[in-house]
Amino acid sequence: MFEGVKDKDLTREQVIERNLNVVEAHFHNETPESVDKAIALYADDIIWEAPLRGIIMTDPVEIKKNYIGIFKTVKYNKTTALRRFATEEYVFDDQIADVQIVGDQMPNLLFPIGSRCSCRITHVFFMRDGKIRREIAYEGFRPWGGPADLDSIPEGSEVVVYDSEVVGT
Structure with missing residues (x-):
């Protein structure tokens, strides 16, 4: 819906709806199998x-x-x-991830393989005409269960469990 349509040809509400849908599709496709679909949502x-x-x-x-x-x-x-919300130009997304470090192919990640971390991931997406023109990912990795692993979680926040087998500390 609204693909190929310029922002100026949509209502404010339609632009915001499209921006939220584009970011949702981007996150949905951030997988090894469909990463090309996530990247296709970027502007030139x-x-x-x-x-x-x-x-x-x-x-x-x-x-x-x-x-x-x-x-x-x-x-x-x-x-x-x-939380996730949008304007005509931006989408803000804030989440927490319980992760394990299983490899070493992420530059400047300061945790060794085997570490379990809590990661506060805050994204700011700059949007234009149904495309992502800038993605800023603030990745706050912290030792899982450590003193900095503390977040205010709004009531009703959606939780997705990917794997019940958790190893590492």
């Missing part, structure tokens, strides 16, 4: 950032390699969606 002038790891990318081929590295490094046990 995409900028992908992970500032807490010092990463900035503008080449979709490099961004895909980065995602493959993430898939080979982080195993998701559980996610908790805290």
Whole structure:
């Protein structure tokens, strides 16, 4: 719905709805099997950032390699969606992930293989005409169960469990 339509030709509500749907589709396709569909939602002038790891990318081929590295490094046990909202130009997404570090292909990740971490992942997406033109992923990795593993979780937050077998600490 609204594919190929410019923002200026939609109502404010339609632009916001489309932006939320694009980000949902992007997250849904952040898997090894469908990462190309996630990347297809980027604008031609995409900028992908992970500032807490010092990463900035503008080449979709490099961004895909980065995602493959993430898939080979982080195993998701559980996610908790805290909040997501949008305007005509931005989508904000805030979640917590219970993860295990299973590889070493994520540059500047300061946790060794075998670590279990809680990761507060806050995304800001800059949107234009139904495409993501900038994705900023603030990835706050913390030792699972440690003193900094503390979050205010809104009542009714959606929790998705990916694997009941959790190893590592």
